[in-house]
Amino acid sequence: MQSRSIEISVGAFILLGIVALSFLVIQVSGLTFADARRDTYQLSAQFNTVAGLAPRAKVMVAGVTIGRVTEIHIDPVSVRAVVDMAIDKNVDYLTADSIASIKTAGVLGEQYVSIAVGASEDILKGGDRIRDTQSAMILEDLIGKFVTNFGDKK
Amino acid sequence: MLSYLQRLGRTGLDVAAGFGRAGILLAQAVWGPIDWRYGPGLLLRQLHFVGVYSLIIIVVSGVLIGMVLALQGYTVLVRFGAESALGQMVSLTLLRELGPVVAALLFAGRAGSALTAEIGLMKTTEQLAAMEMIGVDPLRRVARPRLLAGIIAMPILAQVFNMVAILGAVGVGVSWLGVDAGSFWSNMQQSVELGEDVMNGVIKAFAFGVVVTWIAVFEGFDAEPTPEGISTATTRTVVYSSLAVLAMDFLLTAIMFGVD
Numbered sequence: 001m002q003s004r005s006i007e008i009s010v011g012a013f014i015l016l017g018i019v020a021l022s023f024l025v026i027q028v029s030g031l032t033f034a035d036a037r038r039d040t041y042q043l044s045a046q047f048n049t050v051a052g053l054a055p056r057a058k059v060m061v062a063g064v065t066i067g068r069v070t071e072i073h074i075d076p077v078s079v080r081a082v083v084d085m086a087i088d089k090n091v092d093y094l095t096a097d098s099i100a101s102i103k104t105a106g107v108l109g110e111q112y113v114s115i116a117v118g119a120s121e122d123i124l125k126g127g128d129r130i131r132d133t134q135s136a137m138i139l140e141d142l143i144g145k146f147v148t149n150f151g152d153k154k
Numbered sequence: 155m156l157s158y159l160q161r162l163g164r165t166g167l168d169v170a171a172g173f174g175r176a177g178i179l180l181a182q183a184v185w186g187p188i189d190w191r192y193g194p195g196l197l198l199r200q201l202h203f204v205g206v207y208s209l210i211i212i213v214v215s216g217v218l219i220g221m222v223l224a225l226q227g228y229t230v231l232v233r234f235g236a237e238s239a240l241g242q243m244v245s246l247t248l249l250r251e252l253g254p255v256v257a258a259l260l261f262a263g264r265a266g267s268a269l270t271a272e273i274g275l276m277k278t279t280e281q282l283a284a285m286e287m288i289g290v291d292p293l294r295r296v297a298r299p300r301l302l303a304g305i306i307a308m309p310i311l312a313q314v315f316n317m318v319a320i321l322g323a324v325g326v327g328v329s330w331l332g333v334d335a336g337s338f339w340s341n342m343q344q345s346v347e348l349g350e351d352v353m354n355g356v357i358k359a360f361a362f363g364v365v366v367t368w369i370a371v372f373e374g375f376d377a378e379p380t381p382e383g384i385s386t387a388t389t390r391t392v393v394y395s396s397l398a399v400l401a402m403d404f405l406l407t408a409i410m411f412g413v414d
Contacts, residue, residue, distance in 0.1 A: 003195065003198075003199075006198055006199055006202045007198055009206045010201045010202050010205070010206060012206075013201065013202075013206045013209065013307075014201075014310065015203050016209075016310070017309070017310030017311075017313055017314060019317075020313035020314045020316065020317040021309070021313045021352075021356070022314060023317045024249070024316055024317060024320075024352050025348060025352055027339070027343075028245050028316075028320060028342055028343065028346050029251070029343065029346040029348045029351065029352050030342075030344070030346070060181050065335060069357070075276025088217065141216055152312055
């Protein structure tokens with residue numbers, strides 16, 4: 001009888017552990033895997049500067065996340081930053097004349113790549129490059145320009 | 155001068171010998187043939203003793219820590235108007251660091267000390283020697299089920315701790331302080347990743363479980379067979395396993411979340 005109650009309480013204990021783990025997996029993490037995401041295809045874009053953009057940053061169209069930045073490296077020939085992005089497979093409306101720009105969410109927010117879709121007939125495929133880009137706005141540069149302009153006028 | 159050097163040398167040798175004995179104990183307890191005669195009964199009894207009895211302290215401290223985290227986080231975040239990031243802050247703190255570490259510290263105090271005292275008393279009353287006399291290996295009969303039970307129970311306890319702490323934070327943050335429930339959960343779900351955060355927390359808890367029960371069982375077997383010896387061994391279990399948990403936590407954090 002006593003061993004029965006021990007077995008029951010241990011069973012309940014293990015069950016509680018499973019409940020806790022599934023709570024953490026489903027409710028807390030919302031089941032987001034870091035790498036094992038849905039099917040994606042690769043796009044890349046060259047920027048003069050990516051200042052602050054990091055791998056795993058979001059790629060957005062009209063504020064909706066459609067992919068993630070996978071890698072940022074330097075192109076040794078043009079010495080510009082190359083940003084590789086993994087875009088969801090079901091996104092098939094990025095035209096060849098789309099413009100990629102690096103923006104900041106809020107004043108102190110994280111940086112993301114925003115893609116403005118153009119009007120061309122050609123659709124970007126895996127491995128293609130977005131040609132039109134706008135680089136990140138660097139706050140320090142802006143302040144620097146503002147201060148020098150301000151000084152000149154006087 | 156030479157005598158100081160000698161004392162230093164002796165301490166060093168003692169420490170090394172202690173590590174050696176602990177390693178031999180673990181190896182002998184874990185490896186070697188499994189004795190099916192005992193069945194799962196021994197392990198179940200230890201799981202009950204180590205796991206179920208620790209549940210109350212884990213749940214109560216989990217709820218309280220979650221509530222405190224939410225309250226403190228709220229007072230800081232509300233200054234920047236960022237109180238919707240409360241869920242993210244609380245859950246990441248808990249999953250990555252606080253959950254496994256605090257659960258392991260409580261586990262060392264609640265279960266580890268009891269294990270050491272129990273085995274130490276067995277040794278003092280010569281039960282272990284008696285077992286050897288009748289041909290039962292005390293390492294397999296006594297140490298193995300306790301080690302296994304601790305290693306199984308610790309990750310479970312840590313996840314229970316995380317769950318109730320997050321629920322406690324929801325209680326304070328959402329129900330009392332009025333953070334929007336939707337942004338609380340969605341911010342949390344956006345920032346918490348299954349592999350990076352939840353699973354690394356489980357791995358941490360597992361590692362702490364191994365270390366804490368190992369130290370507890372070893373100190374029990376290594377205790378001097380006197381009442382004093384048992385009390386020093388129990389103290390040592392709590393002190394050593396707390397230090398080991400904190401040191402290992404730093405190492406594991408550096409490996410898991412450190413600079414890539």
